[in-house]
Amino acid sequence: MRYTIEEIRQMPEGQTFDCKSIHIEPKALANTIVAMANADGGMIAVGISDKTRRIEGVNQDKAHLNEILRTPFDFCVPTISVTTEFMPCQDSEGNDNHILIIHVPASPRLHANQADEVFWRVGDKSRKLLFEERLQLMYDKGERYYEDSPAYDATIEDxxxxxxxxxxxxxxxxxSPMxxxxxxxxxxTYKDDVPQVSTACILLFGKRPQNFFPRARVRFIKYYGTEEKVGRDMNVIxxxxxxxxxxxxxxxxxDYLETQVKEHSYLGEDGLFKTDREYPKFxxxxxxxxxxxxxxxxxxxxEIQIKMFDDRLVFETPGKLPGIVRTDNIRHTHFxxxxxxxxxxxAYDYVKEFxxxxxxxxxELSAIGTKEPQYHLVAFIMKASVWANLLEEGQEKTISDQKRPESDQISDRISDQIKMILELIKEKPQISRSEISHKMGLHESSVKRRLKMMVDKGIIQRIGSDKGGYWQIK
Structure with missing residues (x-):
């Protein structure tokens, strides 16, 4: 992804980005390069002050710049295969200059600095690993890049x-895509002129990934009750x-899990709709x-199995916790x-920041009074349990009679049909009565009555004509 100089200046330092002054010593820069290579890789912008974000540039000190360019070779053990580029800019003195962009790949090997210290990227910091952490990371590096291995028998046509x-x-x-x-x-890649399609390529871009990885899929199972039963007592629904x-x-x-999560909607004392959920969307x-x-x-x-019980969701994922991540540090450690x-x-906004x-x-779970997820390993399956925010009857109460006149009162309990109509309008404000009727399985005359009631109560209003207009939730 290409960035402008201004975008780089505004970019917050984090797991995969850092900026450094041109005056940084190569030994210090090596720690950041090592930390990124050992973790998720990243980008370093040299020539921008990491404290003031002032554009210094790198042209003014050619000798020091050459030392910086040699850092991945002279100060990292083993050598890290970075790529570099020079971006033209105007420095803070108004002179034409450049900043140096160093692209650090995530490496399948364990890297250290010249002093044999191993660093790991944690947020915007490069943390030195303890001996036990270093040993564990060394073991885990051996399994980390299965995604790079060739998908057996896959071709470009796949x-x-x-x-x-x-x-x-x-x-x-x-x-071009190729x-x-x-x-x-x-x-x-190519081996003896024969294309080698990686596992990650098939999983991300394959026409039919399950032809090569049949169990690379997600299975959702919902149970009645709080236990998983088999045989005559099987409780799968x-x-x-x-x-x-x-x-x-x-x-x-x-999308499917959202259809299975229970919600209670009600009017709050401020006159706005509120919804309590078993599990936050995030x-x-x-x-x-x-x-x-x-x-x-x-x-x-x-495959991955997601099991829903009356009181919890359990995500069962093949593989133990990766790298130096443990159940006691999972909240703040990433691998x-x-x-x-x-x-x-x-890139698709499913991962906000590593x-x-x-x-x-x-x-978010703490905010609704629910305990943190619990993780435990069973054989080679990591099980993560998320406990539900159990919704009680009567929780969905609205404004009291003392605060609103009788003519404005809405029923204490909003019907499932009204809630569904509101959700359909949120998804598509231009939706017609016939579409609502079809999606809900209600007669169109019933939909018409409910829409009229919602308009009369000030819940929604119609903007424009019946054919060309749309619904607005007030």
Whole structure:
């Protein structure tokens, strides 16, 4: 993705971005490069002050610039294969200048600085690892890049180039789809002139990914009660599987889960509609994305399973917690088992910022009085349990009689039909009575009466004509 100088100046430092003064010592810069290579990779802008964001440029000190360019080779062990580019700019003194952009790849190897210290990127900091953490990271580096391994028997014909084009448009890449696949992320490589299509390429852009990875899918199972029963006592009431490319799986899974989450809608004392949910929307999305993004795709015997009980959701994902992530540090520690898949999902806004999702999820659950997710490993399956915000009868009360006259009162309990009409209007303000009738299975005359009641009560209003107008929720 191409950025302007001003966009880089405004970019917050974080897991995958840092800016450094031209005066930084190569030994200090090496720590940042090592930390990014050991984690998710990233971009470093040299020539912009990290404290004041003043554009210094790099042209004025050629000798020091050469030392900086040699940092990945002279101060990183083993050498890190960065790529560099010079962006023209005007420095703070008004002179024509350049800033140096260093692109650091996420590396399958463990890297250290010259003093044999290993660093790890945590948010906007480069943290030195303890011996035990370093050892664990060294072990996990061996499994990390299964996404780069060739998908057996896959050819270029198995790639949906329209899906590649859609992603290129998303990230602002201007070349052809084939050039993107060959020049970026190792999606398409060659061995003895034979194309090698990577696992990540098939999972993200494949026409039929399940032809190569049959269990790379999500299965949703809903149970009656709070326990999973089998045999004569089997209590499964829904069993749905979602396949396709990773983006399709995530979208379908989240959309379906939303239909299964219980809600209670009511009018608050401020006269506005309020909705209490079993699970916050962000929690549903984050848990689904984490499962699909961080699963171990080398485990081929099972799929991701999401199990819904009366009191909790359980996300069962093949693979243990990756890297140095542990149950006691998961809230603030990040490691991508599949960094290319994670970067792809970030472009589609499913990953906001590496490492922030679990913390935000815990805060949202705490805000509704629900405990943090619980993680435990059973064999090779990581199970994450999210507890429901149990909604009690009578919770959905509206304004009291003392505060509003009788003529303005709305029933204490908004009917499921009225709530569904409101949701349909939110999704499509131009929706017609016949469309609402079809989607809800109600006679059109019943829909007409309910719409009239909602207009009379000031809940909605019609803007424009019956044919060309639209509904507005007041």
């Amino acid at each position: 790639i949906d180039m329209d899906a590649v084009k859609a992603y290129m448009k998303r990230i602002g890449y201007g070349k 050039e993107y696949l060959q020049e970026n992320k190792g999606f398409l 829904k069993d749905v599987t979602f396949e396709g490319r990773i983006l399709d799986q995530i979208q379908k899974t989240i 929690v549903i999305q984050e848990m689904t994305v984490n499962s699909v993004c961080h699963r171990d795709y080398s485990i081929k015997g099972t 991508s088992r599949n960094p290319k898949i994670a970067e792809y999902l970030k 490492g922030e999702g679990v913390d935000r999820m815990c805060r």
